[in-house]
Amino acid sequence: MEEKKPLSSPWIISKRFDLTWFIAPGLISVIIVLLASYFGFPEPSSLGSSRTSGNALPPWLWLLLIPGIDVSHVYSTLFRAYFDKEVWNRKKVLLSLVPFLCFIIALILYSFGKLFFWGAMAYLAVFHFIRQQYGFLSLYTRTEPKTESKIPFLLDKICLYMVTGLPILYWHIVPGGRHFEWFIEGDFYQYPNHSISNFIHILFWVSVIVYSLSQVYLLLKRRRVSVGKLLLLLNTASVWYVGIILLNNDFAFTLTNVINHGIPYMALVFAYSNFRKKQLSSFFYNSFRNGALAILSFSLVLLAFAFSEEWLWDSFVWREHPYLFGNSSVIKAELGLGLEGILVPIFFLPQFTHYILDGFLWKGGKNNSELEGFIGLRNLGS
Numbered sequence: 001m002e003e004k005k006p007l008s009s010p011w012i013i014s015k016r017f018d019l020t021w022f023i024a025p026g027l028i029s030v031i032i033v034l035l036a037s038y039f040g041f042p043e044p045s046s047l048g049s050s051r052t053s054g055n056a057l058p059p060w061l062w063l064l065l066i067p068g069i070d071v072s073h074v075y076s077t078l079f080r081a082y083f084d085k086e087v088w089n090r091k092k093v094l095l096s097l098v099p100f101l102c103f104i105i106a107l108i109l110y111s112f113g114k115l116f117f118w119g120a121m122a123y124l125a126v127f128h129f130i131r132q133q134y135g136f137l138s139l140y141t142r143t144e145p146k147t148e149s150k151i152p153f154l155l156d157k158i159c160l161y162m163v164t165g166l167p168i169l170y171w172h173i174v175p176g177g178r179h180f181e182w183f184i185e186g187d188f189y190q191y192p193n194h195s196i197s198n199f200i201h202i203l204f205w206v207s208v209i210v211y212s213l214s215q216v217y218l219l220l221k222r223r224r225v226s227v228g229k230l231l232l233l234l235n236t237a238s239v240w241y242v243g244i245i246l247l248n249n250d251f252a253f254t255l256t257n258v259i260n261h262g263i264p265y266m267a268l269v270f271a272y273s274n275f276r277k278k279q280l281s282s283f284f285y286n287s288f289r290n291g292a293l294a295i296l297s298f299s300l301v302l303l304a305f306a307f308s309e310e311w312l313w314d315s316f317v318w319r320e321h322p323y324l325f326g327n328s329s330v331i332k333a334e335l336g337l338g339l340e341g342i343l344v345p346i347f348f349l350p351q352f353t354h355y356i357l358d359g360f361l362w363k364g365g366k367n368n369s370e371l372e373g374f375i376g377l378r379n380l381g382s
Contacts (some may be wrong), residue, residue, distance in 0.1 A: 009279040010143040010226050011134070012375060013271050018228055020265030022136060026235040026260030030242045033252040042251045057251060059324055062080075065258045071306035073262035074354040076269040080361055084276055087370055094360060102352040103317045108344030115186055117344065119351070122182040128355045129261050132165045133236050135362060136264070139375055156229065162207035163237035166200050179251040192212070201245065207317050208237055227278035237259065270298050275374045309347065316343050 011018045036042070041055075081087050081095055088095060089286050110117040124284070137160050141153055171178050174197040177190055189204055209235070243256035274294060314320060315327045316336035322328040364371065 010140070011228055012139045012268075017267070017271065019231075022264045023228070023231045023235050024238045025263040026256065029256045029259040030238045033242060033247055033255055036248055036251065037249075038121055042249055057254065059321070061251075065254055066375060067306040068303065068312045069262035069266075070258045070297075071351075073265045074351050075302050075305040075353045076298075077357055077361070078301075079269050081357065083273075084370070094174055095357070098356050098360075099349060099353045102356060103345055103349050105380075106352055108350055110341050110345055114340070114344075116186070118183045119187045119189075121348065122187040124355055124370075125182060126168055128358070129257075130161070131359070132261060132265065133164060133232070136232055137229060140226045143226050145223055146363075151224075155211060156233070159211040159233055160236065163204065163233070164240050166204045166207070166329065167240040170197055170245055172198045173200065178244065178253070179248050180253045189221055189247060204245070213330075214380045258338070266302070270295070272371075272374060274372060275296065284287075287305045301310035305350075309350065313347055317347065344353060 009015075012022065057155075081091065106117070109120050112270045134157070137156055141156055143153070171189055173191055173193050175192040175194050177192070181187055215225055215230065239256045239260045243253045247253075311325045311327060314322070314325050315330040317340060322331055362371070363366065364375075
């Protein structure tokens with residue numbers, strides 16, 4: 001069978017864009033937490049925390065990471081679908097039905113209890129985070145020469161799932177657990193076993209070494225290997241190993257986890273929005289004419305939604321950051337007290353919808369014809 005020619009560029013957007021926004025954020029976050037650990041930050045007394053409270057993080061850093069990146073990246077889905085007139089007109093049923101179903105499911109899950117709901121959402125979030133890395137991996141491997149053998153891409157997938165899945169499994173099994181949570185304390189099931197956790201730790205490094213040797217073998221066979229793919233896997237392995245296994249504090253986990261997931265996704269959506277500017281509504285179309293104004297408009301819209309959501313969470317559910325949100329009077333009034341069963345599903349709806357919609361919005365094929373010319377035909381599948 002004749003080998004197909006690879007695409008002209010081995011990068012998703014461009015070499016400069018990919019390295020700056022898809023690869024560097026995660027690696028830089030790993031360097032930061034390693035340096036912080038070396039210099040004794042954070043203090044041992046502040047190691048325990050949850051993603052929602054951020055009590056182990058300085059207030060400014062919590063604002064930057066959670067509303068600024070984590071929650072903001074959720075709302076960037078608006079630019080991928082709801083703010084794109086052509087996509088909205090073509091996918092009204094999907095874009096309307098998914099939020100409705102997510103809300104109903106969230107109501108049902110929360111009826112089984114707070115911990116049951118957050119546990120279910122934590123495992124869904126893990127799946128979402130891993131699938132996003134798989135999506136980027138698929139886009140990079142599309143530039144490699146196609147052959148009859150599917151083994152090279154199979155090795156790529158195995159490596160990705162090992163370097164992401166094993167740290168999560170280690171989190172469940174290591175005695176003493178971790179000094180951080182995904183959402184709230186107890187959302188992950190724990191089965192402490194020292195021997196198994198040590199085996200998982202060793203298996204992680206065996207996976208990395210075996211995969212590295214396989215790529216050396218392919219290079220010696222004069223097969224083209226995507227540099228972007230290798231950098232992405234290095235990025236992913238570093239973030240999940242350092243943030244979950246090597247370092248055991250909320251600062252390291254949150255910084256690496258949030259930055260490596262949120263920034264690349266927002267960058268991808270921004271690039272998509274710029275690509276599709278002629279189909280955007282007049283406000284966003286005019287804003288995206290100028291590069292600096294485009295970035296400012298994009299960022300301000302996301303921050304406005306993110307800050308508003310966090311204000312609602314803090315005012316009616318968590319009640320932990322009145323000094324950040326200026327909502328002391330609302331908290332003292334105890335509005336919404338006892339209504340968490342409906343408020344939590346409502347407030348979590350944007351994030352839940354983001355998890356589900358992304359499985360549909362970034363797949364190649366005729367259903368997402370708007371992606372043609374922007375990225376390759378493999379699934380992004382976050």
